[in-house]
Amino acid sequence: MPMKHADNWLVTSKDEKRGYIQPQLLHEFWFHTGTSCNLRCPFCLEGSKPGDDRLQFITLDDAIRFIDEAVALGVNKFSFTGGEPFVNPHFTEILDYALNFKPCLVLTNATEPLMNQFARVKEFNSKPHPLNFRISLDHPDPAKHDESRGKGNFKKALDTLGRLYHAGFGVSIARLMPAGENSIAVDRAYEPFFRQAGVPLDITIIKFPEFYKPGSLPEVPEITEDCMTRYLSESQRDGFMCNYSKMIVKQNGQCGVYACTLVDDDADYNLGNTLNQAITERVRLKHHRCYSCFAFGASCSEGGCEDAKEEGQASA
Numbered sequence: 001m002p003m004k005h006a007d008n009w010l011v012t013s014k015d016e017k018r019g020y021i022q023p024q025l026l027h028e029f030w031f032h033t034g035t036s037c038n039l040r041c042p043f044c045l046e047g048s049k050p051g052d053d054r055l056q057f058i059t060l061d062d063a064i065r066f067i068d069e070a071v072a073l074g075v076n077k078f079s080f081t082g083g084e085p086f087v088n089p090h091f092t093e094i095l096d097y098a099l100n101f102k103p104c105l106v107l108t109n110a111t112e113p114l115m116n117q118f119a120r121v122k123e124f125n126s127k128p129h130p131l132n133f134r135i136s137l138d139h140p141d142p143a144k145h146d147e148s149r150g151k152g153n154f155k156k157a158l159d160t161l162g163r164l165y166h167a168g169f170g171v172s173i174a175r176l177m178p179a180g181e182n183s184i185a186v187d188r189a190y191e192p193f194f195r196q197a198g199v200p201l202d203i204t205i206i207k208f209p210e211f212y213k214p215g216s217l218p219e220v221p222e223i224t225e226d227c228m229t230r231y232l233s234e235s236q237r238d239g240f241m242c243n244y245s246k247m248i249v250k251q252n253g254q255c256g257v258y259a260c261t262l263v264d265d266d267a268d269y270n271l272g273n274t275l276n277q278a279i280t281e282r283v284r285l286k287h288h289r290c291y292s293c294f295a296f297g298a299s300c301s302e303g304g305c306e307d308a309k310e311e312g313q314a315s316a
């Protein structure tokens with residue numbers, strides 16, 4: 001049965017048809033491990049902090065059902081975000097299970113929760129599929145990073161980046177992207193730190209524009225059907241995460257399949273209780289974060305859906 005949406009799902013405030021993405025692939029499948037985090041960063045996209053349960057911890061049983069369903073649907077990789085995934089007491093067993101089937105990516109602040117479980121993490125090197133980590137290093141200035149994340153946390157994250165790389169795992173970083181920055185210069189400012197950590201200077205850097213906190217209602221232009229074809233090419237539309245990924249979120253004891261990793265605070269983006277139900281649902285670009293995708297091409301993904309297309313994965 002199709003999910004019920006609010007009246008403004010289909011039309012804008014001016015009664016024009018809303019822009020949409022018709023999902024074509026299940027390339028990446030994400031798990032939100034829960035909004036609890038050991039840190040309390042004021043800019044957090046998720047509003048995460050110690051003990052937060054806006055989104056609850058997923059358990060191994062929750063994850064197994066969706067991992068099995070995604071594998072049957074031909075998914076290419078699993079990704080995990082939080083909160084801090086390593087704060088979730090079930091996380092290492094979930095990762096252990098997922099690595100039996102597909103490559104995995106973990107987004108982490110790379111501080112105590114991961115550092116304290118490093119011996120367990122190293123064992124994942126012997127799993128059938130590779131494990132990659134994306135570490136948050138907000139600014140190439142340790143003092144600025146520590147202003148929000150706490151004193152000494154830039155150094156901890158940088159040290160963990162190096163340790164993970166030398167233990168044989170893939171690594172990348174995520175950073176903030178203030179409006180109007182010189183992106184090439186900011187990326188290059190990380191090089192001395194990459195040298196210090198002993199990682200390649202050309203590791204992937206994922207940049208995030210201002211997304212505002214969950215529940216925020218910033219005023220952004222509305223996206224109509226006409227905007228989607230007038231201003232974007234077909235390949236640009238294909239690059240939207242909601243075209244090729246989905247994310248599991250747990251709230252009030254129930255798991256739901258959300259349209260992408262960027263929106264988990266609007267029930268309209270809960271597309272169903274099973275992947276089979278969710279993958280065919282048309283995604284309307286109603287949320288303010290959809291405007292960031294439209295205007296800046298924002299994405300949590302590395303490499304987008306190109307790999308899946310090259311492998312000739314069937315449309316979902």
Ligand code: SF4
Nearest residue numbers: 241242260289290293
């Ligand atoms: S935030 Fe971006 S990826 Fe998510 S539903 Fe909106 S347009 Fe799609």
